[in-house]
Amino acid sequence: MKLKKLVIPIVIGTLLVGCSTEQSTDNKGQTERQEEKAKETSSNKTKTENSKEVLLEKKYFNEVEEVDGQQVIKNVDNILILVNKESALLPEGYRPSDLVIPDVRFPYTVEPSIEKAYMKKEAAEALEKMFAAAEEEGIYLFAVSGFRSYERQKVLFDAQIEKQGGDEQLAAQVVAVPGTSEHQTGLTMDISSESAGFALEEDFADTPEGQWLAENAHKYGFILRYPKGKEDITGYTFEPWHFRYVGEEPANIMFENNWTLEEFFENATEI
Template identity: 55%
Template structure:
């Protein structure tokens, strides 16, 4: 390719000289320009080859895993994986204090688990100043939520926290109420976690909303300005939208643009950049 380009440049120079006369051109300048052009082309080709070699393939924007993360970044210390035991047919998590606990329909929290470091984040809540359990989060998640709300405010986005920590007993009451509402346990399972399988019990999950969504937890929140901001920026503060659209078969739950889960900035960014769920993330990472 480079030889063909060089030949074409020489041909163009020769034609110019013939048509215009050598006395109107400085031949040495033309040669210098040709050399500069060749160097630029060679550098661009070398850069492209290096990029393809680094990434494994060109970016096709298909939503597949982004290979900008090296293989070393797809490993985790063992402490961040669920340690489980089978009890009454359930896979019970033995290390629920793990900031990356994978809580879902296959992994259950102990019924007696209560996070030991619950605090009240200094953010506006949809229910005002009431001091109730759902106002609380674990320390690290609470501080991150405060930063997220401050970041939103700087962008003229007003968010409200709706529900944070939820005990096993409270989740059981909510679940039973949903069964009565739908009339079927299977339908209830699509929208409400059974006791022990709710991320809210970890103290790391928070539901958010806005005035544009009437402070409700509804899918339409995802189409609001506030919901779109959350989708694009939550990872910058360590949160992921835990149940994204199009991933229902993987998460086991319907799309919930309001439900945020704290996992830390590094992991949240990795999950967001690669369009993963927490289940897919743990399906890819390996133990150190």
């Protein structure tokens, strides 16, 4: 298979699996080895057809440094930044420098002071294209919650701890620990619809709007970040409203392979 040139420096290629056999003058042994070789070649062909490898530049992997005994992500403006419960923390005061309010529908009056209305510029522009495309098909989406600062996340997390009777572990199952929320990257938007009462609940997956997003978001560079059946990988329950911007080519790769962002990096090789 020829290597496919992508828009950003990611290359999808076929994993090449080699095979070899020893030479022998014994005809019977040679025949047996030829048969084994044919079986091995067939097996390798199947592996090659079913295995994908992502070749990814170093800058797209998390770069971390130790700060006060904790691993903190350095390259925070990386469009493919991996933020989850297991990876390093986002810097406490990190706030993207290019936050803008996308020109889309919100279920509330948008004012400059409303933090959650913002996204990073590239992600906001992609969101506008996605919302416009949906509307052309009679699908009306609403942006609910985008950027969330470390400080705001801490308020939410502390409130959840109190709600759970002081149990931080139980709180972390519901609300992201400050520094581990994708919302702080400015690359995420929680999306809902009027048919869902603008709520962020699992029932959104069954609405026409939720179904349209699940089937089309990758075309505009977004992935359904916490899909059903991948809870053990993402660390979060199914969230059909939470969409993360990664760029069109990576989003298409993940959609075609049914990968989460974690699985994408598991299949990525640094070049």
